[in-house]
Amino acid sequence: MLPKQTNNTLFFTGNHLSRPSIARRGKGFSRAAWNELESEVPGECSVLKIGSHVSFSEKGLLSAAQEAISYGATTFMIYTGAPQNTRRKPMEEQYVPEGLALMKEHGIDEIVVHAPYIINLASHKTDTFRLAVEFLQSEIQRTAYLGVENLVLHPGAFTEKDLYYGIRRIAEGLDEVLSAAKNVNIALETMAGKGTEIGRTFEELAAIIEKTSFNDRLRVCLDTCHVHDAGYDIVNDFDGVVEQFDRIIGLDRLTVIHINDSKNPRGARKDRHAPIGSGYIGFDAIYRIVHHEVAAGKPIILETPWIGKEEATKRPMYEAEIALLSDNADKRFGPAFREDVAKLRAFLRDVCGEEAGVGGNGREYVLAAWAVLHDKKQRSADKREPMERLYDLVIEHDLFPGYTEEQINMRLIGYFAGL
Ligand code: FE
Ligand code: FE
Ligand code: ZN
Numbered sequence: 001m002l003p004k005q006t007n008n009t010l011f012f013t014g015n016h017l018s019r020p021s022i023a024r025r026g027k028g029f030s031r032a033a034w035n036e037l038e039s040e041v042p043g044e045c046s047v048l049k050i051g052s053h054v055s056f057s058e059k060g061l062l063s064a065a066q067e068a069i070s071y072g073a074t075t076f077m078i079y080t081g082a083p084q085n086t087r088r089k090p091m092e093e094q095y096v097p098e099g100l101a102l103m104k105e106h107g108i109d110e111i112v113v114h115a116p117y118i119i120n121l122a123s124h125k126t127d128t129f130r131l132a133v134e135f136l137q138s139e140i141q142r143t144a145y146l147g148v149e150n151l152v153l154h155p156g157a158f159t160e161k162d163l164y165y166g167i168r169r170i171a172e173g174l175d176e177v178l179s180a181a182k183n184v185n186i187a188l189e190t191m192a193g194k195g196t197e198i199g200r201t202f203e204e205l206a207a208i209i210e211k212t213s214f215n216d217r218l219r220v221c222l223d224t225c226h227v228h229d230a231g232y233d234i235v236n237d238f239d240g241v242v243e244q245f246d247r248i249i250g251l252d253r254l255t256v257i258h259i260n261d262s263k264n265p266r267g268a269r270k271d272r273h274a275p276i277g278s279g280y281i282g283f284d285a286i287y288r289i290v291h292h293e294v295a296a297g298k299p300i301i302l303e304t305p306w307i308g309k310e311e312a313t314k315r316p317m318y319e320a321e322i323a324l325l326s327d328n329a330d331k332r333f334g335p336a337f338r339e340d341v342a343k344l345r346a347f348l349r350d351v352c353g354e355e356a357g358v359g360g361n362g363r364e365y366v367l368a369a370w371a372v373l374h375d376k377k378q379r380s381a382d383k384r385e386p387m388e389r390l391y392d393l394v395i396e397h398d399l400f401p402g403y404t405e406e407q408i409n410m411r412l413i414g415y416f417a418g419l
Contacts, residue, residue: 048290048326049110051076052302052318060089061099061146069106071318072332075299077112077152080142084117086135091145100147112187112256112299113143114152121173122156122166122198129173132156136177140184150255150299152187152221155199155208166198171211178214187219187256192229192271200230200269202248209249220245220253223303224289225260225274228281231267235285242294257300259286259325263370263385275304275317276325277416278366278387283324284418290325307387307409315406317413324417333410340400341414347399348390348415361418362390387412 051073054064061078068076081088103111116139119132136153143151156173158166174186188208193200198208209215222245228234232241245251261279263272277283290300302321308314323332330338348358348365357364369386372378384392387409394400394408 047074048300049075049298050290050300050302050322050326051108051111052304052316052322053077053079053114056080056094059098060091060094060096062095062102065099065102065106065108068108069102071316072322072326072328073318074108075110075112075301076108077114077299077301077303079114079116080139082116083114086116086118086131088138088142091142096146110299111146111148112150112152112301113139113146113148115139115154117154119153120156120159121153121170122158122161124159124161124165124169129169133173133176136173136186137180140177140181140186143184144182148184150185150187150219150221152189152256152258154191154197155188155205157196158198159196163196163198163204166196167204167207168211170198170208174208174212174218175214178212178217181217185217185219185255187221189221189258190223190226190230192223192226193231193269194229194271202245206249209253218253219255220249221256221258222254223258223260224281224286225258225262225279225303226271228262228266229264229268229270231269233266234289235266235281238285238289238292242292251294254294255298257289257295257298258303259290259300260303261286265370265374273304274385275307275387275413275416276302276321277361277413278385280367280370282363282366283361283416287325287417308405309388309391313405315409317409320410320413324414324419329414329417329419337411337414338419340411341419344394344399344411344415347397348393351393351397361416362386363416365390366416390415 051068052071054067054076056064056078064076064078115136119136120128121132123129123132140151156166156170178186188199188205190205191197191199199205205220209218212218224234227241234241242251245254259276260273261276261281263274263279264270265280276286289295302318304317304321306314306316319332323329345359348362352358352365357368366386369389373385390412391408400408
């Protein structure tokens, strides 16, 4: 019988010589359309490559690009269909030339595709595993059709088996898929470690890479919410986390960054995303990551939840998040936005007082409100999350008459950012 999961050294021996490194391939888009795009974007390195998950329904790549542009994004991520199922329209019906033309017009030269969650390469069930392999193969073709280089994949969950089994099974599946894949990388995502999810530690990802023969096409996508929930201290020691990543996986594998705040404290293994600044990670930590040298030139993707009191009024905060993380809020929203945030800051200081910690960017308030929510007894009395509580205060005092819920929430994001 195989030993249980807990000891990684059983199958991954750390920083030994076989840490699988890859040759730098540069920005190897093979398609003419993409090469052309690159040459026409002057000084692209000075601009953050930042965007969000956008919808690929309606008019496929065209509506995805339109949505991304409406947020002021310089990249974006799509699922080629619903993330939770395998129904997919033929790519010929997805407005690809139209989308590429619009992207070119706006200097968007790299995007990311995310594989659906239902793919579980770690499954011991033959039908689940076969579906995962076959669907991943078709997903690679759709990704290649778009001229996209990186396909993000959740490694898988070992369910009734164990970690050791799961890692070998994933490597087996990846080898079958990658032996035929020509132009697409698979970026394994760092996971929060909820349930039997594999990829919580850098060692687990390194073990998958090491066990996969065709591993020169394997990359890694770092998700801030996931690594935080997995236990890595990206808030106080991102450099240390980067150092570990480099030692165990190799920084040359890092190709995509997902930025999300987290509704849970470090190590909680929950995987619940929050808008930037409204969770345990905070705006400053995410800002440092986005502007860190390891993120330079890489697609940085928001997967933060849409915010609103009712399902129908929920709106994405992406436009504000992108502008604030890019130091672009004044240009994007005009001077009134900054004035509104200042008004909001003064108001919250008056209503909640300095002792509530809402004077600067609400950091202490947010953390205290989450602590209450994580206390079962106190939670049942009031389930509202910190951002919703602050929104309700604004409404109660009619601070911004005539503003939509979305406008108020965007200003709260500005407040969390310390604008
Ligand atoms: Fe993901
Ligand atoms: Fe993610
Ligand atoms: Zn997640």
